[in-house]
Amino acid sequence: MKIAYLGPRGTFTEVAARGMFEQGELIPFRTIPTCMDAVEASEVDFAVVPIENAIEGSVNLTLDYLIHKQRLPIVGGITVAIEQHLLINPNKGTKEINKIVSHPHAIAQCHEFLQKQYPNAEWEYMNSTGAAAQFVKEHPELGIAAIANEGAAKAYDLHIAHSNIHDFPNNRTSFVVLSKNAEAIRFSGPLHTEDKTMLMVTLPSDFSGALHQVLSAFAWRKLNLTKIESRPTKTGLGNYFFIIDVEGLMDDVLIPGVVSELQALGCGVDILGSYPCYTLVKNEAKMR
Numbered sequence: 001m002k003i004a005y006l007g008p009r010g011t012f013t014e015v016a017a018r019g020m021f022e023q024g025e026l027i028p029f030r031t032i033p034t035c036m037d038a039v040e041a042s043e044v045d046f047a048v049v050p051i052e053n054a055i056e057g058s059v060n061l062t063l064d065y066l067i068h069k070q071r072l073p074i075v076g077g078i079t080v081a082i083e084q085h086l087l088i089n090p091n092k093g094t095k096e097i098n099k100i101v102s103h104p105h106a107i108a109q110c111h112e113f114l115q116k117q118y119p120n121a122e123w124e125y126m127n128s129t130g131a132a133a134q135f136v137k138e139h140p141e142l143g144i145a146a147i148a149n150e151g152a153a154k155a156y157d158l159h160i161a162h163s164n165i166h167d168f169p170n171n172r173t174s175f176v177v178l179s180k181n182a183e184a185i186r187f188s189g190p191l192h193t194e195d196k197t198m199l200m201v202t203l204p205s206d207f208s209g210a211l212h213q214v215l216s217a218f219a220w221r222k223l224n225l226t227k228i229e230s231r232p233t234k235t236g237l238g239n240y241f242f243i244i245d246v247e248g249l250m251d252d253v254l255i256p257g258v259v260s261e262l263q264a265l266g267c268g269v270d271i272l273g274s275y276p277c278y279t280l281v282k283n284e285a286k287m288r
């Protein structure tokens, strides 16, 4: 079994992939789209990619590529605690730092810290936190620091100059597992927290109160929505569809009922996945 993940070594996506797949060969890819393309090309059986962060919101690249380019079923989800650290080459001091490199989400999660501690440092975005740590390792001559995790510090022999620099506690990111085969997979390692179905709903045009009716279809069935978000259809200004996460699986009688009702209203409905969700967050079970 082969599993693609957003690499290189030391990314949070690697942590998520290892948490789910105790066996199998994990293969790092440079970008989120190339992870998905590898599944489509049958180079790998699964891909693990980030989808949502508690501080920054959706990972739009994942959602958009999934919707517009590579419609692979989501077969599992995992939430991971995100602790960001500032990593430097051991031969450097913090006073020499004039540039911070990392994934855009990681930099955004640490804005306040960067503003206070390194107000004059330049930022450079990289494909992942792991790629940023690797870049710092490969350039000991530069005054640069990477925002990345403890695993990256170990993988690239970097020194943790500041730990836990994310601006809000309970920082966490959800990742999804994609496969060509839509059958949900059950994992035995991480803690199972919930089952979820992700729908993409396109409203009929010129239908006043359409969104209200869509939400009613869930509400009268007492189905709990855990997220609703609009994304551009990319067909013109003001054209959006809705991504809706609902608790429960498609094999429950209620969700197929909603789908039929929405279709009867003239909505387009696509099921992006119906799958179990897990957590690698410490004490998550107690917090729920």
Ligand SMILES: O=C(O)C(=O)C[C@]1(C(=O)O)C=C[C@@H](O)C=C1
Binding pocket: 006, 010, 011, 012, 013, 014, 050, 053, 059, 082, 103, 105, 106, 127, 128, 129, 130, 172, 173
């Ligand atoms: O760069 C990584 O380490 C990733 O796995 C990507 C990613 C993201 O896309 O949000 C995942 C978790 C963190 O929120 C920061 C970056």
